[in-house]
Amino acid sequence: MNAPRLEIDLNKIEYNARILIERLDLLGVSVTGVTKAVLGSVEITRALLRAGIKNLGDSRIENIKKIRRSHLNIPTTLIRSPMKSQVDQVVAFADISFNTEIDVINSLSLAAVKSGGIHGIVLMVELGDLREGIMPKDLKPIVKQCLEMPGITVRGIGANLACRNGVSPDHINMSKLSELAESIESSLGIHLDIVSGGNSANLNWVFGSQGPGKINNLRLGESWLLGCETLNRKQIEGLYTDAFTLVVEVIESKTKPSIPWGTLAENAFGQHKISEDCGDVEQAILAIGRQDVDPQGLYPQIDIQILDASSDHLIIQSNLPIPMGTEIKFQINYSALLRAMTSPFVEKVFYAS
């Protein structure tokens, strides 16, 4: 088989998604399956459908197009604010988009009218993480304006935390979102179908004791992909953390000094390296690099130590020399997964355990 490759266990993914759906269903919270980290993979989307996922979210219109074109029968949501230049595609391929800018929503409205359809929007609210979102005080006037636009239907409101600044979803900010939903509904006399509280970082809050309030949806990616919550990266009870395995091949293995010699300047990535002298070591090179993976997100399954990485080389230290062609396996974190899925040099191999 080719290396490097990402081995993807579809049964573990399906199982993880099913457990999360079941646990959240008990609280009246639906799950949007977020596929951006896997580039809208059709195989993985099918596993999510088998698990009972009823709608998909992705941040890239290209991924949503891919899912649409493979005739998978499931509603899709664009979870990043649309580019004004892409509104025609957004209206054509996504059922709903997340929005914060009236100018863009106006363009969506024109595009929807032109296409003869209705496009759903969810208005994102800023709750403190300082990524996307309308400031809470501005929400009501914006909803009002949207209600008057043809071709657009306001499906709900949402928020996203724990991304830019790591602000944790808690009783205070989630109650704020519930209150906003309530006040919009009562003051404007409308019903919001979707109150989308957040991402995998919301799981500790939602399974806590105080109940989800009016929040009836979460958008989950990392938790079913890697089996962990994302505030402390702890395993979620009962979920698989090893659905993805990265397999990489050894292309050099030599006994070398542990410190470089010659005049030292910046390395390829603008860093000045300081190494500790521990005599000669067994150094090996694996055929993968920063172009394909985040070296800091690799967890080797055997006793080796990662020393460095360049664009195309991952340099490790081992106890014994490693024969050429040996394959070394790693578990990976979200950052490494994102890059490995995106790299055309990493083959994706799907299987079912």
Ligand SMILES: *Cc1c(COP(=O)(O)O)cnc(C)c1O
């Ligand atoms: C990526 C993303 C998600 C999913 O986040 P996970 O941590 O993978 O669960 C949810 N909502 C938005 C807006 C996102 O960009």
